[in-house]
Amino acid sequence: MTDGVLLHLVEPPAWRAALRAGSVAPGPDGFVHLSAPEQVHLPAQRLFPGRRDLALLVVDPARLPEPVRWEPGHPDDPAGSLFPHLHAPLPTWSVVAVLPYRPPTPVELPAPDDALGRAVALYSSVPVRRAVGVGDVPGGVAVLDPDLPHSRDNNRLVLTRPVTAAAVAAAAEEVGGNAGWPHLAALLTWPGAGAVAAELTGLGWNAEELVLMGRPADLPAPEAAVRAEVVDQREVHELWDRGWRRDLAGLGADQLEPVVRQLVDREQLNDRVLAVTDVVVREHGRVVAAAQLRVDGATAAVESVMTEPDARGRGYGDAVLARALELASATGCDLVVLEAAGDDWPRHWYARRGFTGLGSTWSVDRPA
Template identity: 35%
Template sequence: MTIPPDAPPADPELRRIRAFLAAFTRRQAERTVDFPGGFAALDDTFALSHGNNHVLVDGTPDPEALPAVVDGALSHLAHRSVYIPDAAVAEACAGPLTEAGYRRSIVLLMRHGGPVPERGGAREVDLPALRGPVAESWRRFLPDAGADVVHALVERRAARRRGADDVRFLASHDAYGEVASWADLYVDPATGVAQIEDLVTAAAHLGQGHAGVVLDTALRLSYAAGCTTVFLSALADDWPRHWYERRGFAPVGEVHCFERF
């Protein structure tokens, strides 16, 4: 299948978001391997983390050749992950990737369009404060994962410091000072783009409003830094997307995620 000429998306906000994601991915990586139509972002320190070791297709590769290209770039890993933010490119590559054993999921890119929240309440924390709660959450989400996988998923947060000039870890605390909910905030005042990522609430604190506190704080900080494009990502078929919609976010694009284990 031939991919149509690569035309920029009509929505300028989506162009800015895609450019931010590509730049963050490159900056976060320990090393990158370029190929026609994209690149592999690699981090040997966190080899078990798919989010740190994957292929990002940000151009127009040869669809038939893509599975072999991915195998070459990720040959030292047990998994294969390919992220494609352009729907036309994803459709062109879907056949060859499916035939090669990949499964596809869709992540929505959602931009904030509501008013700036009047209140926040979360505060910035460092990685040590998050290690326990994040490890607990991953054991909840991935009950069959080994200790080495959980360790990598917790510690990989350190690599995110490289992804943008301003990277903050935000947390809401309970009355006893325990971390109840947390998220990352990546801010790029130069381009006016900010991303809120990995918003999670500890099991013991679900339904208590802590996620809203973290989200509101991240939004306030983003707009205070001069960012006019504030976005996050959410699985298209999971309930959080509807929660985000109620808080002023709307889908503006998609990332097609192809994975093989």
């Protein structure tokens, strides 16, 4: 009855458990309840009244193990309503995007073949799903984590709909002032947001273009002289710690310690909402290169690719990237994405390894 995507509402811990198991299990009645986009408010109101912390799974029907059956739903649904039911487990690799469900705020549902839409969905939804607090602002939401005040990624506006530069500044000042942010920050994800970012620079903000890049997961991985290993995330902490200390060398010692500690500690929050795997290369037992793979259904993101300065030029970047891509493909992902600074060399390095530019988002910030 539909050639478009189907939807499934789930509590965030249940989605994380499904990623671990590889599928969403059928309910007690023997099937997974799905909805067409125009129907999803009905089960939301009946099963989760008033909830705005749910995850909305965007499902590609073509990836399901068997056709859905269109069957009657609840007796209180409008007369004649039929809902798509999957009488089998729902594979996580059939989920092309995971979005926060915050009615009545509208959501953009990316098509399965819309690589840019899927990348934007991932980078705009993960901060919301892992946040301690979320509040509505013009154009999107504010995410807050009072335990990590120095992390801009965990305390900023995430804006997915067009707003003016003045509106961004006003919302950030109001939320940041109330929350005691040491910075004001926002992620602007809508098409054409660069114009607003440029206007904000005239108001004293810093602006950085983030180029979204992607590649099919099944493309050949880069050749690597060594093979990276999967490790517990705690084994990467010293490498991250050294990297942040180099990047923040201008801070005084009294500021540096809490900032570095928070920037390292924040990483474990991602594994609460999607599947995170850390891979490393060692020299003489010491971790000298690492990358992180974040899997969210059929979409995976490569993050935190880094090599110690004294270990560069030995192919370790290719090694950790190749292992991450291998893991993404083995999980069933068809798309691997990443963010690269628009004014820095890594995006060219990634382009030589099969990643193509999809579009851009903009990160803006200024001291509070």
